[in-house]
Amino acid sequence: MHWKTRIHTTATEIARTYAADPRVLGVAIGGSIGRNRTWRHSDLELIVLVEAQLADFSYFNYVSGIGVEVIQLTVEQTTQYARTAPGSEEAAREAAAFPIQAYKCKIVSDRSGQLAAFKARFDEALMHPVHTALRCEAAVQRSDARLEAARAALAVGAPHTTIAHLRLGMNELLLAYYWRHGILPRSQNRAYQQLRRNTEQRLGDTRLLEAYTAVYGLDVPMRTLRARFFRAREDILLTSAKHWGERAADFMEKAVDSRLEWGHAPSMLCVYTLCLHAMQCKIQDRDVYDRPETAEAAPALHAFFGFAEPGATARAAALTQQYIRARDGLDEAVAAAAPGRS
Structure with missing residues (x-):
């Protein structure tokens, strides 16, 4: 068949x-x-x-x-x-x-x-303009809320939590870009590859792709990212079961590519990162990933997130600025499409 x-x-x-x-x-x-x-x-x-x-x-x-x-x-x-x-x-x-x-x-x-x-x-x-505008506006609001949470975390010296908020907000910013450009959001399992294609064919601006790549840590060699993932795999599934239930953990293992065999490894790594942050990092959290006990409880998961690397504060500050530049790109696209603009 x-x-x-x-x-x-x-x-x-x-x-x-x-x-x-x-x-x-x-x-x-x-x-x-x-x-x-x-x-x-x-x-x-x-x-x-x-x-x-x-x-x-x-x-x-x-x-x-x-x-x-x-x-x-x-x-x-x-x-x-x-x-x-x-x-x-x-x-x-x-x-x-x-x-x-x-x-x-x-x-x-x-x-x-x-x-x-x-x-x-x-x-x-x-895909009616009234509807896509509403979807875009709602996604922007969620993105901005995460950006403010990231800034608040950075202000109290919590760079890892800052990055987690940026990652959660980046997913919303991507949705806002897509709705603004009349692109139907599709499978999270192929989100990064689709973003690369849409950047070339539809968006006409590389700032979102550049920020997405950096914020999710996809500028690190894939060999390193894969190794971190497989060391953290059991912790990822246990965390999924704890927060979303056993059926969700089964889904995360089998319906998402937990063996990284489907040819979309960057997107899959983003899915796992996004879901785990959604489970663990609520909008009001300011230091959840910067408490010593968090890293001690699951060191492999901490490393999978890229939180075991040195220079976290400088990195979080730079990523925040890169996120803001991508956010500015959306504002410019909206302004360019306003009535009376050519």
Whole structure:
């Protein structure tokens, strides 16, 4: 069986399993599989319509050899959205409340007809200028919040926490750039390679790529980064289980490339770094990675993050300035597109 056929067949079988649950009113295959933009290691992003959120439906799963993310939409949400007119600015504004994985989803089951009504509006709304502007603005706000947290951490002499905040903010800044340029964000598992391609073909500015590379430490030789990762691999999975649960750890091991064999090692390393920081470094944290007990508890993980290297304070300060330059690049792109500018 061809790998694409296998993935689509498996995805449909899993979707039907969820559809058989009497509490589920509709199921659709979202993400790259739903849009028929499948790659060999695509996750199944499942859109599930329910009356109310079901606690026993884990978000992260690994089923039949494929990663499965279960995204629950409620009847109340979709009913309200179905009152908007397809193609309208109202539908574009309201679309910002929904996950982008639902874009161009493939409906497998729709007993109530509500998924079809939702899809008819959401597919038209996602790349509407009103909607992309809202997504861009929201991502900028999250990015700026992390930048302020990074500055606060740097001010109290916590360079490692500074860098963690910058990494979390960088993911939001990337999203802001993409929405600003009308680029649909895609798989985190290939984020770095896609950023390199989009920089060349769409963005016309290298500041984001340069900052992303530096902030995530991808300017270090890949041999070194791979060695650090494999030494920290067990700590990464244990931390995932502790914070997000055993199913998430299983997903992180098998649905993300924990053996670095898929040909996208830089992106995979960024995924693990991003997820671990999201688990451990909350927006209010100022020194979580700079406490001696943190490094002592998991020295391999500390090294994987690049926090065992000397000169951390100078590096954190330089990365903060590089982040700001990339942020300025977004402002310039927005200003250039403003009415009355050529």
